[in-house]
Amino acid sequence: MKPSEIESTRLLALLAEGRALLGVDTDARIDLRVLVEHYTGLTRTQQLMDADYPVTSEVAECVRAALQRRAQGEPVAYITGQRSFWRHEFLVTPATLIPRPETEHLVEWALEKIPQNLCCTVVDLGTGSGVIALSLAFERPQVLVLGCDFSATALNVAQANQSRILSMKSRNLCWIRGSWAQMIAPQSVDMIVSNPPYICADDPHLSQGDVRFEPISALVAGEAGLDDYRLIINQAQYALKLGGWLLFEHGHAQAELVQDLLDQAGFVAIETRQDLAGHPRNTIGQKPESI
Numbered sequence: 172m173k174p175s176e177i178e179s180t181r182l183l184a185l186l187a188e189g190r191a192l193l194g195v196d197t198d199a200r201i202d203l204r205v206l207v208e209h210y211t212g213l214t215r216t217q218q219l220m221d222a223d224y225p226v227t228s229e230v231a232e233c234v235r236a237a238l239q240r241r242a243q244g245e246p247v248a249y250i251t252g253q254r255s256f257w258r259h260e261f262l263v264t265p266a267t268l269i270p271r272p273e274t275e276h277l278v279e280w281a282l283e284k285i286p287q288n289l290c291c292t293v294v295d296l297g298t299g300s301g302v303i304a305l306s307l308a309f310e311r312p313q314v315l316v317l318g319c320d321f322s323a324t325a326l327n328v329a330q331a332n333q334s335r336i337l338s339m340k341s342r343n344l345c346w347i348r349g350s351w352a353q354m355i356a357p358q359s360v361d362m363i364v365s366n367p368p369y370i371c372a373d374d375p376h377l378s379q380g381d382v383r384f385e386p387i388s389a390l391v392a393g394e395a396g397l398d399d400y401r402l403i404i405n406q407a408q409y410a411l412k413l414g415g416w417l418l419f420e421h422g423h424a425q426a427e428l429v430q431d432l433l434d435q436a437g438f439v440a441i442e443t444r445q446d447l448a449g450h451p452r453n454t455i456g457q458k459p460e461s462i
C-alpha cells in the first residue's frame with residue numbers, strides 16, 4: 172500500500188462533505204471545485220474523472236478548514252490568496268480589492284489607446300493588487316507604468332505580484348504611495364486609468380456577500396459614490412499632458428454622472444462602453460490638445 176493510501180479520504184467523499192457545507196447551487200459548486208483544486212492540485216477535469224483519488228489526511232484537513240471559512244462567507248480569493256486577471260494569477264489579500272472580470276475591459280480599452288510601439292507614461296490610480304498596472308506593463312514593455320495607491324499594504328501586494336509576473340528588475344513599472352495624482356508632476360503623463368472606490372456609503376450591498384470582507388477604503392466614495400471621481404478628474408487636469416486620456420471604471424448607474432463631471436472639467440471625446448452584461452461600465456475623456 173502506498174503511504175498516501177494508508178490514511179486518506181476519497182475525493183468523492185470530500186466533495187460530498189463540501190456540497191453538504193456549501194450547498195449545491197452553481198456558485199457553490201464552482202467554489203468547491205476551486206478550493207479542492209487549490210489544495211489538491213487536481214484540475215476540475217481531474218476531479219470529475221478520478222472520484223476515487225486518495226486525498227491525504229493532511230490535505231483533506233486543509234480543504235475542510237477552507238470549506239469552513241467559505242461557509243462563513245469569506246471570499247474564495249482570500250482563502251486561496253489568489254485570483255486570475257487578464258493573463259495572470261495575482262496574489263490578493265484582505266488589504267486589496269478582489270479583482271473583478273469587468274475591470275479587464277479597462278485594460279482592453281487602455282491597450283487600444285496605446286499602439287504597440289508608442290513610448291508613453293501611464294498611471295494607474297488606486298492600483299490595489301496592481302492588476303491593471305501589471306497587465307499594461309506586461310502587454311506594453313515600452314510604456315512606463317506607475318501604480319499608485321495610498322495603502323502601503325496594498326502596494327506590498329502589488330510589488331509581490333510584480334516579482335511573480337514581471338520581475339522586480341523590470342524597468343517599466345514603479346509604485347508610488349500617495350493620494351490619487353497628487354504626487355504626479357504637472358503635464359507629465361499621457362494616460363491615467365483608474366478603478367476608484369465608487370459605492371455609496373449607505374449601499375445595502377456593503378453588508379452582503381464577498382464585499383463584507385473587502386477593505387472599505389477600496390469600495391466607498393462618499394454619499395453618492397462620486398467623491399473620488401471628482402478628486403481624480405480635478406487632479407488629472409494638471410497631471411495629464413495636452414491630448415492625454417483619462418479612463419475610468421464606474422458603477423453601472425454612474426455613466427452619465429461621470430460623463431458630466433468630465434464634461435464640466437473640459438474633457439473632450441467623452442465615450443462610454445458597456446461590459447459583457449450590457450452595463451455601462453467604462454467612461455473615458457481626453458484633455459484637449461490645446462488650451
Ligand SMILES: C[S@@+](CC[C@H](N)C(=O)[O-])C[C@H]1O[C@@H](n2cnc3c(N)ncnc32)[C@H](O)[C@@H]1O
Nearest residue numbers: 268270297298299320321350351366367368389
Ligand atoms: C476599487 S479598488 C481598485 C483596485 C484595483 N485597481 C482593481 O481594479 O482591482 C480602489 C483602490 O483605490 C485605493 N484608494 C482609495 N483611496 C485612495 C486615494 N485617496 N489615493 C490613492 N488610492 C486610493 C484603494 O486603496 C484601492 O486599492
